[in-house]
Amino acid sequence: xxxxxxxxxxxxxxxxxxxxxxxxxxxxxxxxxxxxxxxxxxxxxxxxxxxxxxxxxxxxxxxxxxxxxxxxxxxxxxxxxxxxxxxxxxxxxxxxxxxxxxxxxxxxxxxxxxxxxxxxxxxxxxxxxxxxxxxxxxxxxxxxxxxxxxxxxxxxxxxxxxxxxxxxxxxxxxxxxxxxxxxxxxxxxxxxxxxxxxxxxxxxxxxxxxxxxxxxx
Amino acid sequence: xxxxxxxxxxxxxxxxxxxxxxxxxxxxxxxxxxxxxxxxxxxxxxxxxxxxxxxxxxxxxxxxxxxxxxxxxxxxxxxxxxxxxxxxxxxxxxxxxxxxxxxxxxxxxxxxxxxxxxxxxxxxxxxxxxxxxxxxxxxxxxxxxxxxxxxxxxxxxxxxxxxxxxxxxxxxxxxxxxxxxxxxxxxxxxxxxxxxxxxxxxxxxxxxxxxxxxxxxxxxxxxxxxxxxxxxxxxxxxxxxxxxxxxxxxxxxxxxxxxxxxxxxxxxxxxxxxxxxxxxxxxxxxxxxxxxxxxxxxxxxxxxxxxxxxxxxxxxxxxxxxxxxxxxxxxxxxxxxxxxxxxxxxxxxxxxxxxxxxxxxxxxxxxxxxxxxxxxxxxxxxxxxxxxxxxxxxxxxxxxxxxxxxxxxxxxxxxxxxxxxxxxxxxxxxxxxxxxxxxxxxxxxxxxxxxxx
Numbered sequence: 208x209x210x211x212x213x214x215x216x217x218x219x220x221x222x223x224x225x226x227x228x229x230x231x232x233x234x235x236x237x238x239x240x241x242x243x244x245x246x247x248x249x250x251x252x253x254x255x256x257x258x259x260x261x262x263x264x265x266x267x268x269x270x271x272x273x274x275x276x277x278x279x280x281x282x283x284x285x286x287x288x289x290x291x292x293x294x295x296x297x298x299x300x301x302x303x304x305x306x307x308x309x310x311x312x313x314x315x316x317x318x319x320x321x322x323x324x325x326x327x328x329x330x331x332x333x334x335x336x337x338x339x340x341x342x343x344x345x346x347x348x349x350x351x352x353x354x355x356x357x358x359x360x361x362x363x364x365x366x367x368x369x370x371x372x373x374x375x376x377x378x379x380x381x382x383x384x385x386x387x388x389x390x391x392x393x394x395x396x397x398x399x400x401x402x403x404x405x406x407x408x409x410x411x412x413x414x415x416x417x418x419x420x421x422x423x424x
Numbered sequence: 425x426x427x428x429x430x431x432x433x434x435x436x437x438x439x440x441x442x443x444x445x446x447x448x449x450x451x452x453x454x455x456x457x458x459x460x461x462x463x464x465x466x467x468x469x470x471x472x473x474x475x476x477x478x479x480x481x482x483x484x485x486x487x488x489x490x491x492x493x494x495x496x497x498x499x500x501x502x503x504x505x506x507x508x509x510x511x512x513x514x515x516x517x518x519x520x521x522x523x524x525x526x527x528x529x530x531x532x533x534x535x536x537x538x539x540x541x542x543x544x545x546x547x548x549x550x551x552x553x554x555x556x557x558x559x560x561x562x563x564x565x566x567x568x569x570x571x572x573x574x575x576x577x578x579x580x581x582x583x584x585x586x587x588x589x590x591x592x593x594x595x596x597x598x599x600x601x602x603x604x605x606x607x608x609x610x611x612x613x614x615x616x617x618x619x620x621x622x623x624x625x626x627x628x629x630x631x632x633x634x635x636x637x638x639x640x641x642x643x644x645x646x647x648x649x650x651x652x653x654x655x656x657x658x659x660x661x662x663x664x665x666x667x668x669x670x671x672x673x674x675x676x677x678x679x680x681x682x683x684x685x686x687x688x689x690x691x692x693x694x695x696x697x698x699x700x701x702x703x704x705x706x707x708x709x710x711x712x713x714x715x716x717x718x719x720x721x722x723x724x725x726x727x728x729x730x731x732x733x734x735x736x737x738x739x740x741x742x743x744x745x746x747x748x749x750x751x752x753x754x755x756x757x758x759x760x761x762x763x764x765x766x767x768x769x770x771x772x773x774x775x776x777x778x779x780x781x782x783x784x785x786x787x788x789x790x791x792x793x794x795x796x797x798x799x800x801x802x803x804x805x806x807x808x809x810x811x812x813x814x815x816x817x818x819x820x821x822x823x824x825x826x827x828x829x830x831x832x833x834x835x836x837x838x839x840x841x842x843x844x845x846x847x848x849x850x851x852x853x854x855x856x857x858x859x860x861x862x863x864x865x866x867x868x869x870x871x872x873x874x875x876x877x
Contacts, residue, residue: 252678252681252682252685253519253520256520257511257520257521257526260521260523260526260527261526261527263527265523265526266523266599266601266602267601270783271783290785300704301704301705303704304700304701304702304703304704304705305705307701309697309700326704328700328704329697329700330696330697330699330700330801331782331783331784331785331794331799332692332693332696332782332794332799333693333696333697333700334785335782335783336689336693402685402689402690403685405689405782406681406684406685406689406780409779409780409781409782410676410681410779411601412601412602412603413674413675413676413775413779414674414676414681415674415676415677415678415681416520416678418603418606418672418674419520420520420521420522420523420526420596421522421523421596421597421599421602421606421610422606422609422672423508423509423511423520423521423522423596424456424458424505424508424613424667424668
């Protein structure tokens with residue numbers, strides 16, 4: 208689950224909004240060529256391996272901490288993971304569990320930092336995957352989606368191979384493709400990233416995808 | 425036989441021998457898309473050089489066309505290699521770039537431009553050659569300046585891209601921790617590409633000497649360079665053949681990995697997170713007291729922390745599986761059995777079982793990890809299924825550990841399971857009596873503690 212702290216606006220914002228409105232058609236013209244406001248399929252394990260290579264983790268065994276550190280360095284943001292013991296906030300686990308969530312990601316564009324909160328009582332595997340899931344949202348650039356771009360959730364085409372994507376405001380992301388317009392797909396892709404990361408981190412250079420990056424012919 | 429025909433005969437023979445080797449030895453056992461492409465190119469080169477060796481193709485434009493035909497396979501190989509390194513080949517031929525390229529977008533862009541630049545330069549060179557014909561096949565004949573331009577147009581980009589590819593192969597091979605076979609494979613391809621780059625450089629120098637060098641030593645220098653070119657061509661073919669012969673099969677196949685990601689991991693995560701949600705939100709209300717009693721009984725009997733965790737995980741599972749609420753409806757004995765079988769499948773594979781692990785805690789100082797085998801869930805699933813699933817009574821636990829008896833006593837006391845379903849074999853043993861005693865003592869202690877509060 209993702210929560211974005213939208214920066215507070217001052218008097219210059221309406222002017223900038225209008226300017227952005229004028230600029231948008233030109234920007235979208237260029238973006239359409241590179242995939243923004245276009246469509247793409249879900250992330251594959253091979254594409255994820257490419258992201259790992261960019262982070263310098265391809266072919267290496269790594270833990271979620273290493274992935275978090277490398278991602279933070281690449282995105283030039285500070286990422287902190289807070290594992291909250293149940294004894295500190297006994298209600299946190301209950302409230303998260305009742306809402307059907309396992310963790311929470313907070314991102315502040317102004318402070319250039321992201322914080323992940325997870326309850327300490329999560330089983331170790333779920334804890335690891337939840338942290339990787341939230342890191343996956345950061346890698347995908349899901350937090351950089353323009354807040355003023357409405358999108359109708361439509362489940363009718365859930366099985367299609369490619370899905371609509373959205374444009375982004377200024378910011379850095381690791382993924383090559385743009386975030387999906389549908390939230391359910393963004394969540395699904397974050398789950399995929401988490402499972403790919405877990406296996407890639409465990410297998411290191413025994414991963415067939417890591418091997419493919421050193422054996423191209 | 426002219427010098428050109430002699431040169432063509434040598435290169436054609438080498439190419440043909442290499443093609444036969446590919447056909448008989450390499451393709452049946454080590455077939456890749458690139459090796460098939462390479463074999464086709466070798467056949468094409470052998471036929472072209474064969475035609476030059478057998479037929480008298482003298483005449484400006486004819487010589488240019490034949491010379492371009494002999495260069496084309498090399499140009500295509502360089503273009504293919506650059507595209508493969510950049511991850512630009514069509515999906516069915518492989519999409520991943522080489523690791524050093526993935527980190528450098530500028531390098532990727534340069535490598536991706538290879539087919540366009542190379543084919544454009546060949547096209548341009550053909551035009552130049554047809555407009556200003558030159559004796560391209562008469563190896564030692566003096567040539568006009570446009571011959572140097574023609575040769576340079578093909579060789580400069582070919583040399584640049586093959587040199588760049590050689591560097592990338594070398595970088596890919598030098599990655600720390602890489603399998604030795606993959607290291608040597610990249611090394612041989614790098615040598616092969618260095619040979620192509622050297623041939624391009626040598627050919628350009630050769631063309632320049634044909635245009636501008638005169639005097640007595642001219643022929644000897646050109647012959648030496650020609651021999652060097654033949655040697656480089658043979659080395660290049662040998663290097664690529666050796667590289668393609670070196671195959672490495674990964675310990676974990678892509679299909680198996682995909683099955684684990686979509687099968688086991690997804691199932692285990694859903695199972696554990698649903699269980700956590702059920703327990704944390706207090707849905708399984710009988711659980712709190714039972715789990716406290718189980719932990720206390722384990723401590724009374726002096727069980728290890730690992731066994732206590734297994735007992736706790738088991739009582740949780742039994743509570744959640746026996747809870748009729750909608751939140752826990754997905755945690756059924758059937759789902760538990762499916763997960764257990766998936767875990768058993770992983771445990772059958774020694775490599776997977778030892779490699780797939782996850783941290784027991786975030787940034788834990790001890791760097792403790794859990795595996796499918798060591799995580800409490802695996803044994804807990806088996807024990808919970810034994811206690812809950814009445815249909816499997818006959819396959820009961822042969823010699824259950826003490827923690828299992830404690831969980832059984834607790835689950836029966838909390839009415840999670842019917843005590844009658846515990847087999848006589850389990851109820852009559854000394855372990856069972858010891859567990860019941862420990863459980864009763866723990867329950868009394870907890871009651872005293874509650875009364876005291």
